[in-house]
Amino acid sequence: MKAEIIAVGTELLLGQIVNTNAQYIAQGCAGIGLDVYYQTVVGDNRQRLRETFALAASRADFVIVTGGLGPTQDDLTKDALAELLGLPISIHGPSMERIEDVFRARGLHMVESNSRQANVIEGCDPFPNDNGLAVGVGLTHKGTHYVLLPGPPKEMKPMFDRYAVPWIRAVMGEEAVPLHSKMLKFAGIGESNLEHRLIDLIDGQQDPTIAPYAKEGEVSIRLTTRASSPAEAERKLAETERVIRDRVGEHLYAVEDVPIERVIVELLSRSGKKAALAESCTGGLASELLTAVPGSSAALVGAIVCYTNAAKRDLLGVPESLLEGEGAPGAISAETAAALAERVMERTGADYALSITGVAGPAQSEGKPVGLVYIGIAERGKPAETEKLQLSGNRGSIRLKAAKQSFYRLWQRLRAEAES
């Protein structure tokens, strides 16, 4: 079956915002085997909305619309569709009560226009809005299935996942293809290297499909299979995963879509150990990523951002002889990376410590090139180790790749210990 996605909003036409809603809905459609042939953006204009809906209905089984369900006179989606289909608008009681409750709780006066958000088209299945006020609509009319969703992503996404997708699946019946997929996440390996080592699998893929994705500092592979039962899917995915593990298993840190810092926080929490960080060129980014994981206080003691040589000396006691002067290796060196990791471990009493020092750019530093980064890793009772990296990209991407690579090294240690 075919679907068409329509996003309504003048701010999209003016380029003030990017159409992430269409992408989200398109992914959801692909996930249930619903083909999308067109996506359209149209403004808050009654006539153009009607024409766009009519055209979509002539080409697709499902017309999925996002935006234009709000309280203002510019929000015309429901009115335009009701007009096109010749159906009356009515008020959805539970949504109206919910709107009244919200206004009462906030001590605000509810104006007439707010009630528009409780409007539905008669005969539809209303979709509750768990994160906002405008009710959604699922409606079948003369063989075409219409889905109306709010525009704000934080309202649209949960409504789509919780109410619209099950409704669409029910309409599709047998035609809803149960796609099963599994995300494999890799660290410490670049996209091209990963693809190179799996090239015969990727080129010869059939079922499961093997799709590599790269974000900055992260590489993933999504395995997808069409199977009639979860057990069959699991068997097919596991077989492909095993082949991939045989080749690049040492880089596979998770089989779900999580960042490596989450895995690190879990491994640390489980072992009752704590890490500390000394960051120079990353400026707090590594610490920020780790502490963005809820519960990270059980895993991270703290971090010292020693952006300047003075801070490396005063906050961590790195000897002047390492940092400056004739014959000194300098702040950007394996020696300093090792000293930073050892000293922050000592100062904080942590069990592990990471350090990152390098040239994030845009200009070189100490006569060393942009992208040169040293990582240090210290562990209680063992000598510190370092790694030299030559990273490409702009300032932000060098910082991110450096932080992720340091996480990869810590993850290796933690995994080895968990397995021992």
Add this chain to the structure above:
Amino acid sequence: MKAEIIAVGTELLLGQIVNTNAQYIAQGCAGIGLDVYYQTVVGDNRQRLRETFALAASRADFVIVTGGLGPTQDDLTKDALAELLGLPISIHGPSMERIEDVFRARGLHMVESNSRQANVIEGCDPFPNDNGLAVGVGLTHKGTHYVLLPGPPKEMKPMFDRYAVPWIRAVMGEEAVPLHSKMLKFAGIGESNLEHRLIDLIDGQQDPTIAPYAKEGEVSIRLTTRASSPAEAERKLAETERVIRDRVGEHLYAVEDVPIERVIVELLSRSGKKAALAESCTGGLASELLTAVPGSSAALVGAIVCYTNAAKRDLLGVPESLLEGEGAPGAISAETAAALAERVMERTGADYALSITGVAGPAQSEGKPVGLVYIGIAERGKPAETEKLQLSGNRGSIRLKAAKQSFYRLWQRLRAEAES
């Protein structure tokens, strides 16, 4: 005049990528006064491409297409348009030579299909591709103007700006409106409060237009005017800016689109002073934002991320009596915020210090609610001051708002000093 934007690509329909090209082109159109009524996404399918082009041509003066200019058999944009218009395809000599040169320089064998990237529609104005191989097209046929651009953003954007926009402007002639705009950036004030204080200006806006935007932790206003000369534009924008300054000038930190941390780094660098940070709930985010500004090493000594109570005590010497035990104000308190700021200033020898301690969530801490944050600001020779915030949003947005609010407080000090 009206334009319609068409993005071609199966990966858009599958939701694998988000349609940033449409946003970029839409912004460009708005900038020259070209109205966009529709945006469409369509796959690499000859018949559907032809239908989509025909529909767009029936509704718009300009049909701007991105994607489908590559070398493979799936890249059908030029073929489909040529078929629709009944025009022949020919090879653009200079583009062909460029493709051959690139292959020769890389020592690669050029296959037949690569020459497709030099194809143009007869009678068109070819647009050079400064960042890739596929040549672009500007073509007027039976009163409709077609613009064909490549799909990869790094090729599309420069081709659009350098060649397509001037071509469109030339076609539009007098109708190309030279829009001038100016961005005003605010800190320490929420979007609704800012709008409330300017509501009569916003509601009564004519020329310049006044468009407020909110990103997390940032509020901006874009003033836009249609003027025949830069001098006239400057006069009109300055007049509106003056009225806005009279009302909310104490929050206006820049008249260009820069983050507040950049202004802080500049003010510090200019005065030769340095700042330090003690971060608890923000976990390194404030430091990361400041050090993301190139040249920040002249402005920031360093930061201490004291995520745990142990770190507050061991790294910064915050007294145990503040942090824990009967009657202690706790880690999330004005007292601890003040101590953190004072102590990190002392330890680092900085001239200013910021501290941030609070509950970023998802769970409460010390029995205190999610979103409660204390900010401390210390300055050499003055007692530390603190501010209590109750922020809304998820973990990430609470952290960002807290960091930005601390920057606002530091900016106030620095500005006052710069003006004194």
